[in-house]
Amino acid sequence: MYAELGHYALILAFIFAIVQAIIPMIGAQKGWNNWMSVAIPTAQIQFLLLLLAFAALTYSFVVSDFSVKLVWANSHTDKPMLYKVTGVWANHEGSMLLWNLILAIFGASVATFGGNLPPALRARVLSVQAMIGVAFLGFMIFTSNPFLRLDEVPLNGTGLNPLLQDPGLAFHPPFLYLGYVGLSMAFSFAIAALIEGKVDAAWARWVRPWTLAAWMFLTIGIALGSWWAYYELGWGGYWFWDPVENASFMPWLASTALLHSAIVVEKRDTLKAWTVLLAIIAFSFSLIGTFLVRSGVLTSVHAFATDPTRGGYVLGILFVAIGGGLTLYAFRASTLRSGSVFSTFSRESGLVLNNLLLSVAAAVVFVGTLWPLLIEFTTGEKISVGAPFFDMAFTPFMVVLAMALPIGAVMPWKRAKLGKSMKPLWGMMALSVALGAFIWASQTGGRMLAPVGLTLAAWIILGAVADFLSRSRFGNVPFSESMRRLRNLPRSDWGKVLAHSGLGLIIFGISAVTAWEQEDIRTTQFGQRYELSGYYFTLNKVENIAGPNYDAVRAEILVEDGDKSWLMYPSKRNFRVQRMPTTEAAIDISLTRDVYIALGDPQEGGGYAVRVYIKPFVDWIWIGALLMAFGGIVSLFDRRYRVAAPSRKAAPLAAPAE
């Protein structure tokens, strides 16, 4: 019953999306207000219908209705309730329903809160948004229906992949989808702007918060996935340059570029055509990511060819959206000319450099990810493009970006004097380089990674601090006055400093753990005490433990650090239903280092294989990512997005000019 209701709601939403795609667009072209306003109720109803469909599917999972094929394939009565619910989107069909629901949420928000948009722009945006909805609702209904029933009702389900029974991964897809789909708004605004032939500050002020929100969700989603891989996969890696990871990283890079270039459009009314192009590219990367993950093309070109229905459909959406978007761009971009003037040294130029580096870096990831597919498709030969390639081809762009960032961030708009802009930064630059030199001198072995990485990290963070110190006229005015100035800085400035510092922390974490990680792999006998970088480890015992839906072998290891000591429990789980073993590493987390222990198999001569890592400062990678996302939130609450967009009200008087 509930499944049928959900199915029905899905089909109705599809029909409403078709109406929303056609009527408002015609209305906007002809200037018919009543046709344009059709977009608003249709977007809202579409959202309610998809919410109903999603609720119906969730209910089927909660009550374990195994007559629904999807529930049978992905759930089990033994599963904890949290994972019954997250099981809704931990599979292909359900995740596509979530995708469509999020798309509808965004559409309905523009319909509901977009009263200050010009009616024709709003109608066109919602129409384009509905076209994407039609494509993906059609994809669900025709190839991936989550509401299909089984003829005979099985007694129990076949469970969920035990590796997915994890909070980090359970909430990773919704965040990624919020990001992917959030970029559809930027795309819809870009297409609408191309049709109208007009891009102005008001347009940018609408696009930027959407991009910012999407970017923030992507950041959190990627960080959650990376954190999950770190503690769940059992060898403590945090980024593998896996194609599936790259699929989410490409839209992140593109949206990072986009939210910087949108600032230029908003504040300086230039870089318009490029920003529109970036908006199209960012969403295209989202679609390509969806295609890569959903089509099975990654496993092999062959797997894709044997069951091309789904992949073929997504590929079709891809060609229409990207091809259509770029064609429209080719015809209309020339109408987006802008007259603003700026000199070679200016924040505009800094942001152009930012966009250049981020875009080329995204292109490198894109080509690297698709290269093996292309080679196999054209020559039939199989080659691999993995982490060593990306480390070499991608990292230089980030190094240059990190070097330029603090300078670009303090330069004023229009015309900067390099010497004047650099004035607050010289001290910090010297400090960063001194720090790097100190590290280089104090470490044994000649690896440059730690000194260079830490210099860059310090430079970005100290640069942000220096920017704030000079903006608050710290030292030149009384302390309370400085504090007042800081408080009165626009939130977007706070967001900028926080997000940039987050990047600095990520670079710090990656450099530190890559350069200074210690590892020990050995067969450990009971009671044998051994040392790794100042810590002592003793395997006390290994015991069998029964969990709710798994059996585990759990080791107790005594860890001693000077006069402190504590116990750690790495284990191996075997999930009963799936007969699938997983490694549960024991991690002792602290801000300066993680002690990471993974348990292996019993060895022939007695004892257990044990793998121990000391990972210095590794958690700063995720702290940095969260700080970045937090910077996004702070920036999102900037006054100018809350105040009615087209008519700008005065900001607090004390806020200094940029």
Next chain:
Amino acid sequence: MRYILLILMLASPAWAVEPSEMLDDPAMEARARVISKGLRCVVCQNENIDDSNAGIAADLRVLLRERLVAGDSDEQVMQYMVDRYGEYVLLKPRFSASNMILWLTGPLLLLLGGIGAILFIRRRGKPAQAEGLDPDEQAKLARLLQE
């Protein structure tokens, strides 16, 4: 969702290098680890043999250590693997004619994009540099200053 494929390909999650496989000579073992991080586990999805716990990855780890003990250089070991399993095992593709585009994407795009960006910036910088602000710009400046 992006890890699901990855997970499915892991027969059982990571155990990777076993203590019994490791060489007694720490320097040679360190070389082996570096080499094995650059070699792909041929039955896995984008996993190197150092991280993989598939049977074939273990075989390759042992094999490459045997080559090292036999006195091969790092390059010789790599070549040995490529001869047996093809270029597919190299996680960093060779800089060959067929992979030229892959390797040159970054530098070429940076060059082209850089030229484009410089032309754009210089064009932006030319007109009306020395002249004062027109009324439009003054209004904009006033607004910017108010922020």
